[in-house]
Amino acid sequence: MTSSTKAPPLYPKSHILAASGVAAVLSLALLVFPSREVEAQKTLINLDLDNSAEHALQQDDNASGESTTNKPSPFAVTVESDNADTQRVKTVTDEPKVDPLRHSIRVQSGDTLSTIFAKAGLGASTLHEVLNSSKDAKQLTRLKVGQVLDFKLDSDGQLKTINSKISDLESIALARGDKGFTFKREVIKPDVETAYTRGVINSSLFLSAKRAGLSHNLTMDLANVFGYDIDFAMDIREGDEFELIYEKKVVSGKQVGTGNILSARFTNRGKAFTAVRYTNKQGNSSYYNANGESMRKAFIRTPVDFARISSRFSTGRRHPVLNKIRAHKGVDYAAPRGTPIKAAGDGRATLAGRSGGYGNTVVIQHGQRYRTLYAHMNGFAKGVRTGSNVKQGQIIGYVGTTGLSTGPHLHYEFQVNGVHVDPLSQKLPMADPIAKSEKARFMQISKPLMAKMDSERSTMLALNQR
Ligand SMILES: [Zn+2]
Numbered sequence: 001m002t003s004s005t006k007a008p009p010l011y012p013k014s015h016i017l018a019a020s021g022v023a024a025v026l027s028l029a030l031l032v033f034p035s036r037e038v039e040a041q042k043t044l045i046n047l048d049l050d051n052s053a054e055h056a057l058q059q060d061d062n063a064s065g066e067s068t069t070n071k072p073s074p075f076a077v078t079v080e081s082d083n084a085d086t087q088r089v090k091t092v093t094d095e096p097k098v099d100p101l102r103h104s105i106r107v108q109s110g111d112t113l114s115t116i117f118a119k120a121g122l123g124a125s126t127l128h129e130v131l132n133s134s135k136d137a138k139q140l141t142r143l144k145v146g147q148v149l150d151f152k153l154d155s156d157g158q159l160k161t162i163n164s165k166i167s168d169l170e171s172i173a174l175a176r177g178d179k180g181f182t183f184k185r186e187v188i189k190p191d192v193e194t195a196y197t198r199g200v201i202n203s204s205l206f207l208s209a210k211r212a213g214l215s216h217n218l219t220m221d222l223a224n225v226f227g228y229d230i231d232f233a234m235d236i237r238e239g240d241e242f243e244l245i246y247e248k249k250v251v252s253g254k255q256v257g258t259g260n261i262l263s264a265r266f267t268n269r270g271k272a273f274t275a276v277r278y279t280n281k282q283g284n285s286s287y288y289n290a291n292g293e294s295m296r297k298a299f300i301r302t303p304v305d306f307a308r309i310s311s312r313f314s315t316g317r318r319h320p321v322l323n324k325i326r327a328h329k330g331v332d333y334a335a336p337r338g339t340p341i342k343a344a345g346d347g348r349a350t351l352a353g354r355s356g357g358y359g360n361t362v363v364i365q366h367g368q369r370y371r372t373l374y375a376h377m378n379g380f381a382k383g384v385r386t387g388s389n390v391k392q393g394q395i396i397g398y399v400g401t402t403g404l405s406t407g408p409h410l411h412y413e414f415q416v417n418g419v420h421v422d423p424l425s426q427k428l429p430m431a432d433p434i435a436k437s438e439k440a441r442f443m444q445i446s447k448p449l450m451a452k453m454d455s456e457r458s459t460m461l462a463l464n465q466r
Pocket of ligand 1: 410
């Protein structure tokens, strides 16, 4: 087993995006399908909404929560759970006491648009009218915990407007007009400024990046930019240094987010790696080192994170199971059973199945020249079978000890034109070199960014010494 479990695994960006997509869907599901208790409340509001809203307002005028149980209330009659009752009391105290025609309601966990409407004293018929007014108006149902909805009612208690800020960059508004409700969504375009930051690693990249003021996203971007040259699970040492120039999104002087990393330098064990973002004439953006060489490689360095090399490539060694001198045509990575194994490059799985002493095995053909093999797997990842296409970094299976194997490890082979080579000694081919015709244009961007990092760094170091 490996000791370097502190640093997080490095996944290619597509996976992070996929993962956050899943998280987003999950959190959305949580908002759409709140707990049963709230479901109950919602049903009941639909049953008897206009009454209950009025009732809530009256209670608010009269007294504090304690009197509520004495009064016959549509809530008390229909809901059996005590829990729902206390929630109702809370709801009542949320109401602002100053102006009955204005309600500022903060979305709480479990709220739905109907519970929010009820808190504003609005009934189910109004809710339906709003939601049916336009397709866009349904955006109102996408509630975020903490979001504030400002309601304005007219003197008859009819809804006039709803305003809500979704984020620093986005707000929505609903207003009643002659022909019903109109929905508007306003997106503020932030100013983009550039910022410099620098950090020295003393325990993990994530902690030092946090200290340097980098967001989680920017830190992941930084790790991805250098992911082909630096193995963030294994290579990071105390004293490693990073610095970057990145885009900062600003609205009226306030930072509301970050954009892309424009340039970066990472010094790993004394060796400096540089990165510059460049958008080519076709509009595709990619990172190159300061001299314009591509940073992306056709193959990633290690197919498993959190692993230790337990056996190297050799032309003759004693096989631990067969006890005969045999060549070891690959590299063994010892890792706990179940550790994900990633495809080293884009390609097609020519095999995903059992293969004698190799046990559960995946073979990937990468174009004409290259082939990689992954053996002794515990099992295959979902969707990976013979004939399927795989993406670089995609999880294809999990470390195990199937076939002729003495313990959980990945046996990894690399072939060039049908000949086994040592994957560790391979000079891995680069992908997408910068076009010759764009080299000059690239250098016009790269040079000033590198110079700016140099000068910012000196300034920062001088300040720190004082
Ligand atoms: Zn092996």
